[in-house]
Amino acid sequence: xxxxxxxxxxxxxxxxxxxxxxxxxxxxxxxxxxxxxxxxxxxxxxxxxxxxxxxxxxxxxxxxxxxxxxxxxxxxxxxxxxxxxxxxxxxxxxxxxxxxxxxxxxxxxxxxxxxxxxxxxxxxxxxxxxxxxxxxxxxxxxxxxxxxxxxxxxxxxxxxxxxxxxxxxxxxxxxxxxxxxxxxxxxxxxxxxxxxxxxxxxxxxxxxxxxxxxxxxxxxxxxxxxxxxxxxxxxxxxxxxxxxxxxxxxxxxxxxxxxxxxxxxxxxxxxxxxxxxxxxxxxxxxxxxxxxxxxxxxxxxxxxxxxxxxxxxxxxxxxxxx
Amino acid sequence: xxxxxxxxxxxxxxxxxxxxxxxxxxxxxxxxxxxxxxxxxxxxxxxxxxxxxxxxxxxxxxxxxxxxxxxxxxxxxxxxxxxxxxxxxxxxxxxxxxxxxxxxxxxxxxxxxxxxxxxxxxxxxxxxxxxxxxxxxxxxxxxxxxxxxxxxxxxxxxxxxxxxxxxxxxxxxxxxxxxxxxxxxxxxxxxxxxxxxxxxxxxxxxxxxxxxxxxxxxxxxxxxxxxxxxxxxxxxxxxxxxxxxxxxxxxxxxxxxxxxxxxxx
Numbered sequence: 317x318x319x320x321x322x323x324x325x326x327x328x329x330x331x332x333x334x335x336x337x338x339x340x341x342x343x344x345x346x347x348x349x350x351x352x353x354x355x356x357x358x359x360x361x362x363x364x365x366x367x368x369x370x371x372x373x374x375x376x377x378x379x380x381x382x383x384x385x386x387x388x389x390x391x392x393x394x395x396x397x398x399x400x401x402x403x404x405x406x407x408x409x410x411x412x413x414x415x416x417x418x419x420x421x422x423x424x425x426x427x428x429x430x431x432x433x434x435x436x437x438x439x440x441x442x443x444x445x446x447x448x449x450x451x452x453x454x455x456x457x458x459x460x461x462x463x464x465x466x467x468x469x470x471x472x473x474x475x476x477x478x479x480x481x482x483x484x485x486x487x488x489x490x491x492x493x494x495x496x497x498x499x500x501x502x503x504x505x506x507x508x509x510x511x512x513x514x515x516x517x518x519x520x521x522x523x524x525x526x527x528x529x530x531x532x533x534x535x536x537x538x539x540x541x542x543x544x545x546x547x548x549x550x551x552x553x554x555x556x557x558x559x560x561x562x563x564x565x566x567x568x569x570x571x572x573x574x575x576x577x578x579x580x581x582x583x584x585x586x587x588x589x590x591x592x593x594x595x596x597x598x599x600x601x602x603x604x605x606x607x608x609x610x611x612x613x614x615x616x617x618x619x620x621x622x623x624x625x626x627x628x629x630x631x632x633x634x635x636x637x638x
Numbered sequence: 639x640x641x642x643x644x645x646x647x648x649x650x651x652x653x654x655x656x657x658x659x660x661x662x663x664x665x666x667x668x669x670x671x672x673x674x675x676x677x678x679x680x681x682x683x684x685x686x687x688x689x690x691x692x693x694x695x696x697x698x699x700x701x702x703x704x705x706x707x708x709x710x711x712x713x714x715x716x717x718x719x720x721x722x723x724x725x726x727x728x729x730x731x732x733x734x735x736x737x738x739x740x741x742x743x744x745x746x747x748x749x750x751x752x753x754x755x756x757x758x759x760x761x762x763x764x765x766x767x768x769x770x771x772x773x774x775x776x777x778x779x780x781x782x783x784x785x786x787x788x789x790x791x792x793x794x795x796x797x798x799x800x801x802x803x804x805x806x807x808x809x810x811x812x813x814x815x816x817x818x819x820x821x822x823x824x825x826x827x828x829x830x831x832x833x834x835x836x837x838x839x840x841x842x843x844x845x846x847x848x849x850x851x852x853x854x855x856x857x858x859x860x861x862x863x864x865x866x867x868x869x870x871x872x873x874x875x876x877x878x879x880x881x882x883x884x885x886x887x888x889x890x891x892x893x894x895x896x897x898x899x900x901x902x903x
Binding site: 329330387389390391394414415416418419420421422423425426427429430431432433434435447451452453454455456457458459460461462463464465466501502503504505506507508509510511512518520524548565566567572573575580581602603604605615616617618619620621622623624625628629631632633635636637 | 652734735736739760762763764765766767768769770771772774775776779780781782783784800801802803804805806807808809810811812815820821822862863864865866867868869870871872876877879880881882883884886887889890891893894896897900902903
């Protein structure tokens with residue numbers, strides 16, 4: 317029998333939990349109804365990451381600790397979740413729509429011969445049926461997808477769509493599972509992951525972001541923007557074309573196939589506002605845009621606009637911001 | 639020198655992302671939408687051709703879809719691939735990622751003796767990135783996904799670097815293996831005149847379910863657990879931007895007041 321459980325895969329990088337996991341716990345609790353929210357935590361021995369998860373108040377954390385989980389390949393995690401699935405038969409399993417989440421969940425989908433919906437922007441339940449809303453064709457079309465005759469129902473969810481909320485007073489059941497079989501796989505060796513050099517925190521989690529488009533991509537303006545970013549304590553994000561410049565890469569990219577951001581303050585500089593970009597800024601709180609073209613679509617996503625030259629605007633800001 | 643047999647799975651996607659929905663059928667209007675090769679798949683073909691040039695071998699393109707996907711396979715042949723197979727049949731229609739991955743994996747079994755299978759990281763229309771890992775699982779192969787650096791094959795193994803959101807990770811897989819690639823990996827080549835001419839001497843082979851040992855219940859709509867219940871164009875929640883004026887200094891003054899009022903600065 318299918319249990320009334322929503323499982324969330326806890327994604328771990330560099331010894332800490334990826335924020336999308338907390339966001340998923342909060343969202344799952346909001347839509348769970350009579351279902352339990354259960355987090356799956358796979359770690360090497362010696363880590364106590366469950367304490368980080370507990371404060372977000374899931375009903376239960378299933379903990380698997382084993383030294384084979386250090387730098388585990390996607391296939392091992394998928395195999396362990398499949399074993400847990402056979403033991404407990406959850407209603408659904410959720411992952412972040414990250415590189416890791418997408419890679420493990422699809423492998424698991426093939427093991428369990430069930431449905432998997434990618435990159436969901438919303439989730440809800442009708443009784444035990446998971447209603448999954450996903451974009452298609454570059455966020456131009458929304459689809460409502462269901463998986464009515466197969467369990468578990470699986471989805472990956474775009475990071476920063478939901479807001480994580482703590483619930484520290486809740487009693488969380490901790491269940492350590494020790495009876496899983498770790499099949500040796502000689503066909504793959506995963507080396508320790510490394511933070512990308514030169515980059516600190518991701519723009520995905522920044523509270524202030526300066527976003528740059530082609531209209532502000534000349535050398536001089538970039539230097540000025542860099543200075544302004546330092547003064548404001550802001551991170552710099554770019555549109556897809558600017559990732560071709562040597563100082564930027566896809567990790568700086570905002571939008572579809574880049575980062576979704578949720579800053580308190582977003583200033584768009586010389587940026588047109590293609591749908592592929594605006595898909596990534598829907599959660600920004602206050603949006604200011606600067607563009608020479610008064611008809612630029614970015615203004616339809618902005619609270620304040622300055623029709624004019626991005627460089628002049630940045631220079632004016634540098635004059636008054638200490 | 640070892641010889642590699644590489645399969646590259648590719649997809650044709652609509653040219654425009656500004657698609658319309660038929661108000662009656664609620665389906666995406668595809669009929670007049672021109673097709674093109676999924677951009678990430680060009681990086682996959684480039685990676686395969688590059689390895690072929692280093693090691694010698696053969697590159698086979700594989701796609702599933704309607705007959706007009708032949709244009710995309712022809713483009714891949716013109717880039718320098720040796721062979722192209724289109725899996726096309728009504729029975730394959732309406733497939734989700736699971737049924738697609740299953741049919742591709744059955745076709746790869748039939749092709750036989752494959753050392754490497756390349757995919758683009760994801761298609762730009764459905765945007766799932768799922769089919770590569772599904773094929774890897776069905777064929778019981780190791781996977782290295784979202785790869786942005788790749789080394790030549792050594793001792794039957796390949797070393798590749800996966801780029802994640804803020805991290806990177808070196809993965810070593812034993813062949814045969816599945817690799818999905820990012821656009822950062824390489825700059826796809828353009829078809830040369832010579833390769834275009836050569837490509838016209840090649841046939842795009844078309845296979846249907848009768849050529850595969852596939853379970854009829856696992857292909858097409860039947861083999862697809864997910865159902866699209868509703869499709870709509872999102873309401874454009876347009877904001878009305880308030881002007882900061884025309885002069886940069888005045889605009890910045892006004893902006894600072896707003897930011898202070900809202901406790902942002």
